[in-house]
Amino acid sequence: MSDLGTLWADSSEETFAAPTLQGEFSVDLVILGGGFTGCAAALEAAGQGAEVVLIEAETIGHGGSGRNVGLVNAGLWLPPDVVCKTLGAQAGERLNSALAAAPDRVFGLIERFGIACNPRRNGTLHLAHAPRGVAQLQERHVQQVRRAAPVTLLDAAETRARTGSDAFHGALFDTRAGTIQPLAYARGLARAAQGQGARIFENSPALSAIRHGGHWVIRTSGGKLRSKALLVATNAYHQPVGDMTIPKVPQVNFFQLATEPLGDNIARDILPGGEGCWDTAMIMSSLRRDAAGRVILGGMGDDVGVQAGWARRKLAQLYPQLADAAISHAWAGRISMTSDHLPRILRVGASGLSIFGYSGRGIAPGTVFGQSAARALLVGDESALPLDPVDAHAERLTRLKTAFFETGARMVHMISR
Template sequence: MLNDPRSHGLWERTAPAAPVTRILDHDLSADVVIVGAGYTGLSTVLHLAERGVDAVVLEAVEIGFGGAGRNVGLVNAGMWVMPEELVRTLGPDHGNRLIDFLGEGPSHVWDIVSRYGIDCEANHVGTFHAGVGKAGLAELAERARQWRSRGAPVELLDRKATAAMMGTTAYAGALLDRRAGTIQPLAYARGLARAAIGNGARIFTSSPVTGLQREGAGWRLVTPKGSVRAPRVVFATDAYTRHLMQDIRRQQVFLPYFNFATRPLPDEVARSILPGRQGVWDTREVLSSFRFDRQNRLVLGSVGALRNTGTAVHRGWARRALRRIYPQIASVEFEAEWYGTIGMTRDNLPRFHRLDEGIFSFCGYNGRGIAPGTAFGRFMAAWLRGARTDADLPLQPTAPQPVRFAGMRSAWYEAGAQVVHLADARI
């Protein structure tokens, strides 16, 4: 995509080819125009196109260029915030509605993958939230209690059961969520786009929006070689928002996240590591994650950017993490590395904005974009065509609120990750 092996890494190499798209080079009209070809934008356009709505996507670079093509590929339910805290933050009406909405998020992913036969290495086998030490296990026990009280299919595992199911003794326990699973994230994004195009949607790539003009009862979005006029506009750019709609960008702090992929492991070795093929992330403040791809590559990630001094620091951490968690593959070389950016909000919750008359945005996924982005796109499509009302909104519309010292906080994330990953070498 960028002629940079660290932009999309393994996912670019192993994903099926993207559907054929072209640059917007003329003026046109549509019912809805969507900016951004990530999960939210692609889910929105797919569900609109399925109902015969004339919808257009404008993407600045390529399908899945942002977080959709770079993340680890964990299809999780919910957000980082525990259910009871979410209700306290949003109130019982929107809080409970959002919990139910996000809990159903993975099912929408599995449904789309099944209906359209998307080849994205989908494994609906659950994910593990792995507990580090007594504090981590206590956190998971509380999460389990809160989710179980709402009927969620989660199971708290003790150290012995965790070791048997994860192939490591590194964790005090784990929370297994059977709603969840893993996908090849870029392949899923491309599959969404292909399905949308098959239903009549128009997707234009290498077509950044450079201008937004009020025109009668609608809007005209200008690109370098063309424009689209529509009464309704959805911005689905999240952490990759450019110069337009800076209000979206200013309300987030940007967290870098990297991944390393090992070479393919022999079957007998892979069976000793995550035999059920679940994905994993842990309870560390600077968390780590890992999962297998279809070819038995273990993909290991954590907070940080693979640039400048961070490259060597995070490479060293990844090697030590393998040795600690799965010593049987401590010397296996990494064959791919890449990183991207996560947009974090101050309360770790997503946002729904009415940015102007007829202009909307869902954003702020805080590293949980696959299932929530798919679900919000599905909802947005129904809401835009009048099949859902404001009373059904899973989030109360708000105005973007800038985060103070956002640039300094973003730099602190990277500096803090480097300090933690360097300190890990001394433990």
């Protein structure tokens, strides 16, 4: 099998490369992190005519954005009523509404800037992995219909026809959603931002970021930035930045395995409509195909040996015709998951924000949060943000919670047959 992360790198039609930061710049906005959030923010800020610099410690899309499943979902992992119960009705519906429209933002940017990321807006399927999962989907369906969402509840037979597998007991079909090649999307956003005038630097980790004299001063090993505003968009891949304190959040690893491209004689009945899927299990799994006809199966966990064994068994269970399919890639990425599964916008100082905690929903929320954060920081008005910023955030027992998810995934996948 290939090294971690290589499928999307191997198949990306978008290329991007940037130099390391050398020298000094004075700008309107500095962004730390070159994933969906940071690149969407850079594109928005540059499009507004602002002077913006984005610095990435590795390369664009190196973190969770380049290791994503590639599902462009509407909304969060949580049901919308739970969002309202946690945040309050008004704030909850504000966030629900913003993220319900998020796929429009993603696919709109793809079209506008010609991002070659294999966009396919054929919807997603939330699959009932067991009979009890049907009740979960029924409740989600009621909540979404109440909000006029274009969702349809499918029975077992309809689900079998759409997935090509009899392993599922029903599904919730959402026409707003779709799939993309995630690393290509991140690179395409960076390319578009650069084309709008943003300066982007790779392999340039921030060593310090302090507020001094009414400005942010950010230093790297080769340069210095002076900025009116700062956005930290590093999420699960945050590296220490001097004395800046970003709260620790539980992390979940998500493993994926991809087959070699399959001919129609083998795979014509597997997800024939091209939907992306995830299931209702606590230790969640994902399923999709890519533009080359690979079948890609994912699940929580990072032990490649255990996960690869589980994935091979799971593929054969779902699709017996894939029992002997060649596997070309296996990789994993980190997900930042707050205790209540809601993202956070944290104030890190005057004119400074940090965004984290998408709980595995990075593409569409990251795009919306990045765009809105850029606008808020440039004009000094937080009212249009999808979520009210907080001055502090603390998580208890982060290491224990991370270990709980990893151990649970390992145990489930070791015994799954």
